[in-house]
Amino acid sequence: MSIKVFNTLSRNLEDFIPLDPNGKQVDIYCCGPTVYGYIHIGNIRTFVFSDLVRRYLEFSGYEVRHVMNITDVEDKIIRRVAETGKSLTEFTQVYEKAFLRDFKSMNCLSPHHMPRATEHIQSIIDLIGKLMHKGIAYQVQDGSIYFSIEKYRSKGGQYGRLIHLNFEEMRPGDRVSQDEYDKESAADFALWKARVPEDGEVYWPSPWGEGRPGWHIECSAMSMKILGRSFDLHLGGEDLVFPHHEDEIAQSEGADLGENDQPFVKYWMHGAHLQVEGRKMSKSLGNFHTLRDLFDQGFAGVEVRYLLTSSHYRETFNFTMDGLRGARSAMSRIKECLEKLREVAGETKSTPTEEVISRFTEAMDDDLNVSKAWGIVFDWIRSLNKQIADTGLNPTQAAAALASWDRINSVFGLPFDPSDEIPEEILKLAELRQEARQSREFETADKLRDQIQSKGWRVEDSPTGIKIKPFQIS
């Protein structure tokens, strides 16, 4: 009956039970983008995954409070800012806007809060202050502040719950960057990075001198500020398990270590990465796709979103252009069925059919088993098609089917575009063609059909009359 999710903390399926004693409100935090460039199809997968989780929680009757951060200060950003000569805000605004546009085009629901790191510097400083006070953060010679994993553990903090790594046996030094040379231990991470000349104008004052936040601290500070010290669900891509999320736990629980033994987050869910054409996506392999690229190739948001929601979030997904073309066929199948249902239903309204909804729910309750859920939906579509063709479907049944789809699609969130307005000119040509057909002047009719097609529209004859659709190339 209840939702089961795979919790990265326990590496097990767990019943999802919100912290809210009334069992009603659910607070979720999704790691948002670092705005230094256009996001790619892999990023999109993670955001669509988070959106699916939120939508399914809402479908299940929870009141969701959804926070997604915008990380707008960080090493790569600072480097790019220096290269471009723009101000930090000028630079990040471009990519933040582009991100929001992509996010919307995937029909992702807007989070209730989208805090920017640069607007929460004070919260970040306060949190670092608490960690300093606890004695689990320390300042090094250049002024930077680091989190001490050793001190955290010696005071009872548990480090490594997410990643399950043996830190005693880790080789120090391999990838420690130069600005971190005087850390006490290789695994320690920066909370506050002291200002260096390369940072340009990107710095803030703090009790420890001018500088900027480390990479992980903003998520701890902002999530706790908005959602409180403990919340239900934290989401992100699998690469964030370590170090980002591990460090978030340490910072957040470290700040009131010994005073509060509540876990920072109850459930952690991580989306797997995707590959493109069977290989890791990379610019050098030429298989690096941004959403813009796919739209430029004529694909629609609904097709990309379907493809990304057609396989389980914990499995590596192989994104292929073939798959995307297949998604187009699958989507048009659903679209056709819905159109026929609308014709039959007319103005009649009804409520969802219990049977298909409960089967769908059962599949999704099982850690979002979308493959199974889609199997149920397509079985259902086929049986509807059959009913429409064979026995006929009365308007009430058709309306019930449409209501069921709306309910299901409140979870899948497929943005079926409203049908394009058919231009007057095309309608006129189609009418002339009909007249020609009726007087059996097929040559004239075919010429008119070609003419219509050359203008980007396709006319289809069906038993119930003609249909005019936009003509898709590819």
Next chain:
RNA sequence: GGCGGGGUAGCCAAGUGGUAAGGCAGGGCUCUGCAAAAGCCCCAUUCGUCGGUUCGAGUCCGACCCUCGCCUCCA
């Protein structure tokens, strides 16, 4: 080296002890003046390999092979 995913039809993919969902592609049919579109039907004696447990194994156990990822840039 440590940790963790995977290997099911041409491709994608569900299925954790009872005899292989679903999607795409392909084939056939229906409808049609012809098309197109759509719909329906068909499409894995078999689940990486070899052993074992069991009345029964894709599912459990053991060994092996292959593949992908993480181990302080990353969605």
